[in-house]
Amino acid sequence: MVTEKLYYQDQYMRSFTARLQKSDRDEKGHFYVILNQTAFYPTGGGQPHDTGTLNGVNVYDVVEIDGEVRHYIEEPAEIHETYITGEIDWNRRFDHMQQHTGQHILSAAFEEEFNYKTVSFHLGAEICSIDLEVESLPDEETAHVEKIANNIIMENRPVDTRWVSKEELSNFSLRKEVSVVDNIRLVIIPNLDYNGCGGTHPDSTGQVSSIKILHWEKQKKKKIRVYFVSGMRVLKQLDEKHKVIQELTNTLNSPQQDLNETAIRNLRMNQGLEKKVNELNMEMIEYEAESYIEQAESQNNWKIAKAIFYDRPMPELQQLAKRITAKSDGILVLLINGKGDKLQLVCSRSNDVVINMNDLVKNTLPVIDGKGGGSDSIAQGGGDRLISAEELMMELMNQAAGFKNE
Known part of the structure; x- marks a missing residue:
């Protein structure tokens, strides 16, 4: 009972109708339904699942098992009609499309510019990350890659998808080997990235909007983890950080450009005060000790x-x-x-x-x-x-x- 995957036919599809094929509970007692076709993307390939509704009932998880796409819903009693209307949480879907395509662009830029290969990708609820197979990452290199990535976005290159056979793979300069032998799907950004991927992506790089590298840190086994955001998350990060900076400027009574210097000066002052308090506290304890000995x-x-x-x-x-x-x-x-x-x-x-x-x-x-x-x-x-x-x-x-x- 293989589910037809409408999200591969049109990743912009926000609503659809389908026939109910099966309703059941899994081994943990969670209720799910299987439809003959769906626009809900299941968790996989580093991309989280879609959410939304089926006949107005919330879909909180979507997984694929042996070709069947299971939709986990909150109120099983409400799903009983033969024909089901599905609604995708479009904001969540498009955010995932932006983050996933942003990762493709960023990983390709790191490899193209410095031959740093991406060995893993995590699409988090707030921040994304890639692990690079490299021991160190200078500031100037990340700044350069970020600039290249955003230039590619502004060029508004097409993002194509193509189903190919194993024999046809030799016609493409793949960034890494594909993990499947059948139903191979390539995501292609011309002159940049040719990559096997089952995720959803916008049809042009311009829709990613922007990419911002936030910070990076060393991991075990000679890897660097790079944290980044794409699309609307860049504006969210900017808004959150601006609010924090504005609060700090008011709290420290200092302009933004002097915040670091002011914070360091206040920390040193506090450390000096804490040292003095400790010294006075010790003097008090000395006097107390004398008093208790006398008594x-x-x-x-x-x-x-x-x-x-x-x-x-x-x-x-x-x-x-x-x-x-x-x-x-x-x-x-x-x-x-x-x-x-x-x-x-x-x-x-x-x-x-x-x-x-x-x-x-x-x-x-x-x-x-x-x-x-x-x-x-x-x-x-x-x-x-x-x-x-x-x-x-x-x-x-x-x-x-x-x-x-x-």
Whole structure:
């Protein structure tokens, strides 16, 4: 039951009528219909599928299996008539035609100018890309290729398609070997590109409108991935980037040509401020450490410095605990922090205190269904606020007393 492919007869066809041949569900339970003919292009050859409607019902996916074109639809109960009217989402179709033909032009230009072969193509929802078989790509080469590609577009060369046999292939200078032996379809841009392709294309390069290379990056196996857009996507990219630039000019109070310099200057200023804040924060922690040492409670042969905080960053608590034990001998530090519906704790000791902090924390954490750990000199953890911070401190004190009595 091979479906007749109307998109190869007329790629500009936006609506059509067909007879319902089959309706069924696939192995995943998704409903689809098969028609005797269709203008819906199925996913293949690097080009995404068309979308649209059948009798007003949305078509969300189109695939070809063994010559049958399956149209996946959202409301199977509505498709029951013998004759079906199909409507193609033309904006999506023409966008794909522009991107796909733009890729042909760009790949041919790279190969013609520098002998860089395209080994893969991706037509994304926003941006397209090709992978070039080359290790590096200088700026001047991409600028040159982009100029050549846009010149070809402005020349408005014809874009022809032709069905040929395997024997006839020798009459064409193909950019790469075709992947099929039967029903071979060539897309031809005279004096530029002869390529086996099953996708849809406009009938002239002028309809691609323009091509813009956005950026490129290195890939594995000595390849360069080039990101680009064609047609209406160029205007969309320009519009989006202009809005961002306009917002930045207002935010940074700087004209467009000075944005980079202004941004660098502000970043350096912020880095300097962050460094100063960190230095002041460390000075504050030093003073805090001295204060907690003075207030530490003596118990047996040790002193205990303890405190409860709320919404304080854990790195600060860890730094405070370290500074207290570095400044004083014979001291145990117990710090608790309440954060939302969570409780956190940090425990540390000076070198002459013989309590293992990792064991102390792990023995205490079950009361808050928590997790954590560390070394024998400093450990931390956190869990749910199943008890109050004061009750957790009492549990820590009791656990520490238990270690003393061992």
